[in-house]
Amino acid sequence: NSSTAVADTQAPTIPVNVKxxxxxSSQINISxxxxxxxxxVAGYKVxxxxxxxxxxxxxxxxxxxxxxxxxxxxxxxxxxxxxxxSGQSISSSATTxxxxxxxxxxxxxxxxxxxxxxxxxxxxxxxxxxxxxxxINQVAVTGGTVLVPDGTYIxxxxxxxxVKSNVTFRMTSGAVLKAIPNGSANYGILRVExxxxxxxxxxxxxxxxxxxxxxxxxxxxxxxxxxSNNVVVEGVTSVDNWGDGFxxxxxxxxxxxxxxxxxxxxxxxxxIISANGVLIKNSIFKNTKGQYPYSGFDIEPNIGDNVxxxxxxxxxxxxxxxxxxxxxxxxxxxxSASLVTNVTI
Numbered sequence: 001n002s003s004t005a006v007a008d009t010q011a012p013t014i015p016v017n018v019k020x021x022x023x024x025s026s027q028i029n030i031s032x033x034x035x036x037x038x039x040x041v042a043g044y045k046v047x048x049x050x051x052x053x054x055x056x057x058x059x060x061x062x063x064x065x066x067x068x069x070x071x072x073x074x075x076x077x078x079x080x081x082x083x084x085x086s087g088q089s090i091s092s093s094a095t096t097x098x099x100x101x102x103x104x105x106x107x108x109x110x111x112x113x114x115x116x117x118x119x120x121x122x123x124x125x126x127x128x129x130x131x132x133x134x135x136i137n138q139v140a141v142t143g144g145t146v147l148v149p150d151g152t153y154i155x156x157x158x159x160x161x162x163v164k165s166n167v168t169f170r171m172t173s174g175a176v177l178k179a180i181p182n183g184s185a186n187y188g189i190l191r192v193e194x195x196x197x198x199x200x201x202x203x204x205x206x207x208x209x210x211x212x213x214x215x216x217x218x219x220x221x222x223x224x225x226x227x228s229n230n231v232v233v234e235g236v237t238s239v240d241n242w243g244d245g246f247x248x249x250x251x252x253x254x255x256x257x258x259x260x261x262x263x264x265x266x267x268x269x270x271x272i273i274s275a276n277g278v279l280i281k282n283s284i285f286k287n288t289k290g291q292y293p294y295s296g297f298d299i300e301p302n303i304g305d306n307v308x309x310x311x312x313x314x315x316x317x318x319x320x321x322x323x324x325x326x327x328x329x330x331x332x333x334x335x336s337a338s339l340v341t342n343v344t345i
Contacts, residue, residue: 007082008038008039008080008081008082008084009082009084010037010038010039010084011037011078011080011084011085011086011087012035012036012037012041012078012079012080012084012085012086013035013036013037013078013086014035014077014078014086014087014088014089015032015033015034015035015044015059015076015077015078015086015089016032016033016089016090017031017032017033018030018031018032018074018075018076018089018090018091018092019031019032019092020072020073020074020092020093020094021094022094022095022096022097023062024096024097024282025066025068025069025096025097025098025259025282026064026065026066026067026068026096026259026261026282026284027062027063027064027066027096027284027316028062028063028066028072028074028094028096029060029061029062029063030046030060030061030062030063030074030076030092031059031060031061032044032059032060032076032089033059034059035078035086037078037080037084039080039081039082040080040081041078041079041080042057042079042080042081043055043056043057043078043079044056044057044058044059044061044076044077044078044079045076045077045079045085046061046063046074046075046076047074047075047076047077047088048063048072048073048074049072049073050073064284064286064316064318065237065261065263065284065286066096067096067173068096068097068098068235068259069095069096069097069098070095070096070173071093071094071095072093072094072095072096073091073092073093074091074092074093074094075088075089075090075091075092076088076089077089103232103234103256103258103259103281104199104201104232104234104258105197105199105232107143107144107145107168107199108142108143108144108166108167108168108197109142109143109144110144111139111142111143111144111145112144112145112147113135113138113139113144113145113146113147114135114147114149115128115131115132115135115146115147115148115149115153116149117135118131118132118134118135118138119131119134120132120135120148120153121151121153122148122149122150122151122152122153122175123151123152124151124152124154124178125154126154127154127155127156127180128153128154128155129154129155129156129159129161132146132148132153132155132161132177133161133162136161136162136163136164136167136169137164139166139167140164140165140166140167142166143165143166143167143197144166144167144168145167145168145169145170146163146167146168146169146170147170147172148169148170148171148172148175148177148203149172149174149175150172150173150174150175151174151175151176152176152178153175153176153177153178154178154180155177155178155179155180155189156179156180157179157180157182157184157187157188157189157207157208157220158182158184158187160187160188160189160190160191160224161177161189161190161191162191162192162193163190163191163192163195163198163200164195164198165195165196165197165198166196166197166198167195167198167199168198168199168201169190169198169199169200169201170199170201170202171201171202171203171204171236172202172203173202173203174203175202175203175204176203176204176205176206177189177190177203177204177205177206178206178208179206179207179208179220179241180208181208181211181212181213182208182212182213182214183212183213183214184214184217184220185214185216185217185218185219185220186217186219186220186243187219187220187221187242188220188221188222188223188224188247189205189206189207189221189222189223189241190205190222190223190224191223191224191225191226192223192224192225192226192228192231193224193225193226193227193228193250194226194227194228195228195231196228196229196230196231197230198228198230198231198232199231199232199233199234200223200231200232200233200234200236201232201233201234201235201236202234202235202236203235203236203237204236204237204238204239205222205223205236205237205238205239205241205245206222206239206240207220207222207238207239207240207241207242207265208220208240208242209240209241209242209264209265209266209290210240212242217242217243218242218243218266218267218291219242219243219244219247219267220241220242220243220266221241221243221244221245221246221247222238222239222241222244222245222246222262222265223236223238223245223246223247224247224249225246225247225248225249225252225255226249226250226252227249227250227251227252228252228255229252229253229254229255230253230254231252231254231255231256232255232256232257232258233246233255233256233257233258233260234256234257234258234259234260235258235259235260236260236261237260237261237262237263238260238261238262238263238265239261239262239263239264239265240263240264240265241265241266242266242267243265243266243267243268243291244262244265244267244268244269244270244271245260245262245263245265245268245269245270245285246260246262246269246270246271247268247270247271247273248270248271248272248273248274248275248278249273249274249275249305250273250274251274251275251276251305251306252274252275252276253275253276253277254276254277255275255277255278255279256278256279256280257270257278257279257280257281257283258281258282258283259281259282259283260280260283260284261283261284261285261286262283262284262285262286262288262296263284263286263287264286264287264288264289265287265288266288266289266290266291266294267288267290267291267292267293267294268288268293268294268295268296268297268298269285269286269288269295269296269297269298269320270285270296270297270298271298271300272298272299272300272307272310273300273301273302273305273307274301274302274305274306274307275307275308275310276306276307276308276309277308277309278307278309278310278311279310279311279313280297280310280311280312280313280315281311281312281313281314281315282313282314282315283315283316284315284316284317284318285297285315285316285317285318285320285324286316286317286318286319286320287318287319287320288320288321288322289320289321290321292322293322293323293326293328294320294321294322295320295322295323295324295325295326296317296318296320296323296324296325297312297315297317297324297325297326298323298325298326298327298328299326299327299328299340299343300326300327300328300329301329301330301338301339301340302330302338303330303338304337304338305338306338306339306340306341307339307340307341307343308339308340308341308342309341309342310342310343310344311343311344312325312343312344312345313344325345327340327343
């Protein structure tokens with residue numbers, strides 16, 4: 001007896017009833033009706049603005065890390081185990097919510113200095129560190145806004161950019177501060193230190209973890225806040241850092257993080273080491289991996305440091321290698337005990 005296998009060449013039906021619904025300023029939920037197939041549907045491919053972003057066996061998907069007040073279009077394709085794909089579904093679009101301005105106080109003055117006017121290029125190859133720092137220094141004299149328009153601005157993370165008191169550092173949605181690859185165990189792209197009344201708004205902070213030239217250390221940070229007060233960080237995405245997306249230390253106080261995203265950072269999404277009064281809301285911490293403890297959000301005082309009054313509200317934690325939320329203490333504190341008090345999640 002003999003038999004001949006018949007290849008499965010029939011594609012699944014096209015998914016129908018695709019619905020995209022905005023859930024927040026950074027998330028859209030997509031759902032659809034199940035497709036059918038002569039053998040069986042293996043899963044679905046989700047497309048956003050023409051590019052595939054996910055594959056799932058479910059009939060729904062949450063698209064996260066989006067830009068506020070922006071329209072996105074979604075289509076879905078069904079596939080079977082033989083690799084046959086259906087056609088694309090009818091598209092469904094939704095617009096993310098606008099970021100509430102309630103987190104952000106008004107700039108100190110109406111002065112606006114565009115970093116391009118101080119010599120920054122944003123061309124993705126020129127070192128723009130000195131030019132952007134010059135704009136910050138100019139605004140810091142009277143207070144006001146440093147404006148970083150769309151473009152990729154190359155930053156020396158060993159030198160760092162220092163945002164000073166009474167400065168609103170505003171990046172447009174297409175602005176990126178990108179670190180030059182280095183071999184240091186410790187760097188920072190944007191630092192607030194011994195400053196007050198600082199706003200950091202919008203744009204992307206991008207580290208160099210995939211191009212890092214060293215193997216030691218874990219303190220390459222995107223945004224660092226030390227010994228500062230009355231700081232608001234809103235709508236900022238911090239990605240690909242050797243250490244943390246966001247880092248708070250040296251007894252900083254009255255800090256607010258609204259609608260921030262930490263993605264693909266090596267050690268932590270956000271670390272609170274020493275602080276009194278921190279509000280984090282409507283934020284996303286995802287894909288932290290590579291360096292222990294690789295958690296999305298971490299409260300971890302050093303010996304003798306204290307953390308008090310932390311509120312973590314309406315935020316999301318996705319696909320972190322360690323914990324989504326972690327609270328840790330030094331193993332051997334000795335006479336200087338570290339305290340963590342009044343934490344609300």
